[in-house]
Amino acid sequence: MSVPPHVRPLLAASTLVVLEADARVDEGPHEQRFERFEEWIDAWYAALASGSSAEPILHAAAHAHRVAPVKPTRVLMEQAFSVLRWDLDFREFPTYADWKAYAAGSAGATMVWALCMQGEYGESGERIIREYGYMAQMVDCLADVSEDARDGRVYLPLEDLDRFGVRREDLEAGRWTPAMADLVAFELARITDPMPAVLEMARAHPWMYPFCSALDDYIRHLCTAVSEAGSSLMRRVAVPPTGPMVRGGLGLWRSAHATSL
Template identity: 60%
Template sequence: MLVRRWLDTAGITDPVLRECYTLCVRRSLTERSGLGWLVTLGAPPPRRAACAAVGILILEADERVDTGQPEARLQRFNEWTDAWYSALETGTSSDPVLHAAAHACNTAVVRPSRALMEECFTALRRDAEFTEFATYEDWLPWARGSTGASAVWIMSMWGALGESGASILRRYGELAQLVDCLADVSEDLGDGRLYLPLEDLDRFGVRRQDLEAGRWTAATAELIAFEVARITGGLPDLLESALQHPWLHRCASGLDELLRTLCEAVLAAGPLLLRHVAVPGTGPTVRTGLTMWRAALVS
């Protein structure tokens, strides 16, 4: 019912397009990380379906480099991005996600650039050809592309971000990617990947074999605390900048609360961080969602 109302508000009347958007919204609202429904419900009602479509497009690309036989991942990813650019150019696709996302991007007030899409896809493609990061400076371009460019792309469905808005979102993306690397460290190691900068492990004397074996040490605790402090230390200035943006200010407190909630979940996990993905409690996540949802209603 709500999806139909959002599509009506957006002026989308074509039956096939409505069906494609509905599929994207439903997938976004049930996406396993819980971020999909924040992205969707946090958007202004007329733009919720568009945000969901772009979000699922990127998620589909990400899944192709994270799942399936490793030797086939890059090919699957390239086939998906090729199909995307074809859909974007022609405005149509037999795939419902591509069809809806193409419409969303082609009808956006400010169409996202090919360069922005390539920034996102280049970072995701790196996961299929994974090499570890020697330093934090090596890690940053990947994080800003993987999560930062994705955030800019999705939220460009809201309207014109401007240079300052894009910069703010890339910074949020960078911090969000770091906490994601911390929360998923056990899962990533199981897939043969270590995303944390190697210089940080060396700084605290953390041995990779201890991480892989799930052995929690005092050095590991210090490393995790250092990375979390790197995130939380950057949040106050970022929040202040976001509050000055013409419309990002409406969701700034929600983004701040989300990152703090994720950081708290990582710290609370302790030794279990090396055995399971750190997931925040339902209550804090719901509160964050309600903050963003209320902001969307007054936009």
């Protein structure tokens, strides 16, 4: 809803390439996930080379890339896919810098890839979108912390757990502790503190601004959901309320529709 109507099919098709790859990493028998994932990536590059595919998503995405104002590079696509391979062979993140390298591909590269469908964004535009990628990935890690811990995975930087004295056994047992409350508050501040400055930078890119505004609104609602979850964060995934998300989406849709007339 945050992009003009003629862009939406292109953005949806390109995004679905990554979403389907992600689904193959997360779903189905574990012993088949790597093979199914690599099959999809190979099929995507074949569709990209030929311009068509018998698979509807890949066919639509190949068309989207053919007409995109900015051609996504192979390096950018590989950055997005490399993070999914990381999830197949999961390794934890000793430092925030290690986590940020993961987030650069997980959310950052995927968002930049989607942005290619709309127009030239430049170096500063890419920096803005990657900043939103870091924010979105961190709040997602916080929202899903209990679900990930039950699967034996800790996505938060280990140095942050050590800094606040959060014990792995408490995470895996779903115990809410004062240390965990302090860690969540710290990570939320790490997200929300730079948000006004990043959104202000986006104003210099008028066609990007609605897209960034949508990201900003979504991330803020999810941060609020994480903050308000409190101890229940250790039992369930934090989800923002539907009403504000729908109202925000409709406002963006009206704006994009009016601009295209």
